[in-house]
Amino acid sequence: MAIVGSVQVSLLEExxxxxTDLPPLFAHLRERRPENLHYIGVSFGLTLDLLRFWKKQKFAPFYVGHNPNAVTGEHTCMVLKPLDNDDIETCGTDEWGFFGPFYQDFRKKFTWLLGSSSFRTMDMQACDEVLV
Known part of the structure; x- marks a missing residue:
């Protein structure tokens, strides 16, 4: 039994x-304004070559997985590239914009975690590249 208005009606009687006044579910892309993007992110298995490639494209790491992948032995790495956007106010001339404080925090934590057992097998050149 359901209550419709103030009357109790069974589902069989409803x-x-x-x-007819519903908006369309889909719209053509040309009918929509593009969304403002604040950053672009990429995730990959951390190798020295891939990290150098993404850093040349002005991406910076903000996460390195503690446990290596069971199949490849690589640690997961996530990098971000802040985009120019008037929606975000930034103070100072930090090249990373709003991402600067997060990047600095990541570097401190990563440096501290290098002594832990989870990063002992990681390539030292890759560790250096993460921090530079």
Whole structure:
């Protein structure tokens, strides 16, 4: 039994009418304004070559997984590239914009974690590249 208005009606008696005032579910892309993007991110298995490639494209790491992948032995690495956007206010001339404090925090934590057992097998050149 369902209550419609103030009357109790069973589902078998309920009268369902199609609605005609609904907006469309889909719209053509050309009919929409593009979303403002604040950053672009990439995730990959950390190798020295891949990290150098993404850093040349002005991406910076903000996460390195503690446990290596069971199949490849690589640690997961996530990098971000802040985009120019008037929606975000930044103070100072930090090249990383809003991402600067997060990047600095990541570097401190990563440096501290290098002594832990999870990063002992990681390539030292890759560790250096993460921090530079």
């Amino acid at each position: 009268n369902i009418k199609p609605r």
